[in-house]
Amino acid sequence: MSDIPFSSRLPESVNRMISRFPDPVQDFFWEMISAERSPQTIANYAYDFALFFDFLYSQQLDLEKVTPQVIRHFFRRIENGYERTVQVKVKKKNPHGEIYEEWIERKHRRENSRAGKQRKLASLRSLFRYLVKSHVLSQNPLEEYEDVSLRTRNRTKIPVFLTREEAIRLIDAVAAYGEKHNRHRQMWVEARDRAIIILLLNTGMRVSELINLNLNSFQIDGNQARVIVIGKGGKERVLKLNPIAMHALQDYLALRPKSNIPVEHRDALFVNRNHTRISRKAVSEAIRKYAREANLPPKAASISPHKLRHTLATLLLSNGENLRVVQEILGHSSIHTTQIYTHVINPEKDEALDRLGRLF
Known part of the structure; x- marks a missing residue:
């Protein structure tokens, strides 16, 4: 070879x-x-x-x-x-x-x-x-x-997602896991994992988009920060970071290793313990580890980076956001892809079931 x-x-x-x-x-x-x-x-x-x-x-x-x-x-x-x-x-x-x-x-x-x-x-x-x-x-x-x-009939599966309370438990599990394993605690790894989970939950980016982020993928202007995400087909989209995501990122950057990083990985935002660009497998394993620590319900316990993307979409629609806006945030080329989340969040369906309850 x-x-x-x-x-x-x-x-x-x-x-x-x-x-x-x-x-x-x-x-x-x-x-x-x-x-x-x-x-x-x-x-x-x-x-x-x-x-x-x-x-x-x-x-x-x-x-x-x-x-x-x-x-x-x-x-x-x-x-x-x-x-x-x-x-x-x-x-x-x-x-x-x-x-x-x-x-x-x-x-x-x-x-x-x-x-x-x-x-x-x-x-x-x-x-x-x-x-x-x-x-x-x-x-x-x-x-x-x-x-x-x-050729079998295409089954529409409801996306697996976390509730708001479960998402908060997942974030809190990062510190809880660190305290439990204090002997091997590495604060920069803890800050990295917390920033990764918060970024996924607050931007909905794909794990492939996250691991390819570089230090210069962010634009900071005073108290505002935006991230440039390279999506499928090389399409760029710019997403604003809310204060929670921005502070989590700043906490990680303050602790991120600055030495012993191979030349080809120096631009990488998220690095692993070997100081090379983190892999999607490492991100998935970390999230599963914290899901176990958070003791999430059975369906949520098998959470993956992509299911955190489902979580953001569901929370946005639950909050009354426009479907087109959610499409742009997620980087879907077709709104039909985004519409799958309307199977989960449907106020009219909820109200119909609520009214039915008055009959009994």
């Missing part, structure tokens, strides 16, 4: 994944980079393709041998979940006490949700369309493929 990164725009782990793919597939990623697709979008494609090509290698197949039956076999293989292999760089110490870095493989068991299947199918569609257009393949095997499991 070449030591030269595929692209300096991408994380090293993603570069290593892409370098394993056949040359025509690497060309597909160059097209994505030229189109200025976000690093997170490119990483998602890389993860989906890695799963597919691992399957092809296990069947001793190459791209030219892919048929609708092969694709069907792939999706049936991962129908009930799959094991994803990821490479991570860890620091080790040799017998002489010298620190060195080494890449290791870690395996994670993943569930294959309906949304996950749809994303993998969309990723492969994009790839095979590109390969046909580039005359690498003469025929697109996905044109004759249909996944019956994706």
Whole structure:
């Protein structure tokens, strides 16, 4: 494997994944980079393709041998979940006490949700369309493929969200957890986690948007602060920080490590204990940890960064905010996506049920 990164725009782990793919597939990623697709979008494609090509290698197949039956076999293989292999760089110490870095493989068991299947199918569609257009393949095997499991009636699920009281308990759990584990307490980590939760709850940004924030993503003018968020498709939106979010951010910045940060991570707003840019996995694990500490109800206990986004939308609509305003805050390209929250907050439905109570 070449030591030269595929692209300096991408994380090293993603570069290593892409370098394993056949040359025509690497060309597909160059097209994505030229189109200025976000690093997170490119990483998602890389993860989906890695799963597919691992399957092809296990069947001793190459791209030219892919048929609708092969694709069907792939999706049936991962129908009930799959094991994803990821490479991570860890620091080790040799017998002489010298620190060195080494890449290791870690395996994670993943569930294959309906949304996950749809994303993998969309990723492969994009790839095979590109390969046909580039005359690498003469025929697109996905044109004759249909996944019956994706034709089932689409169920509208009510978004899982926290109530206002539960959200406050989650924030308070950060300090409670620190006091309980005082022996290993790191105040800057505590301030970071509190700022992350408060930012997610008060801006509704996606976790991918949060981890890509830089120190210069904020505009501070006197007592006002705004954050520039880079959303899907590279679209920017500017969100005002309320005093609670601004103070939480200032508390973290006062304690954020300023030394021993690798050059490529010095601009990162949120860093981990190794002083590199924090990952979405680390953010998710931290939130789950504090949800357990807060002793939230069963449905809320499985809270994730995206469910904090649901929480903001629900609280805004409960407060009587306009649906279009909520759409702009969340960065939804279509208002139909935002309308799912109206299934949760419907004053007329509530009033109808209240009136019914007078009949008994």
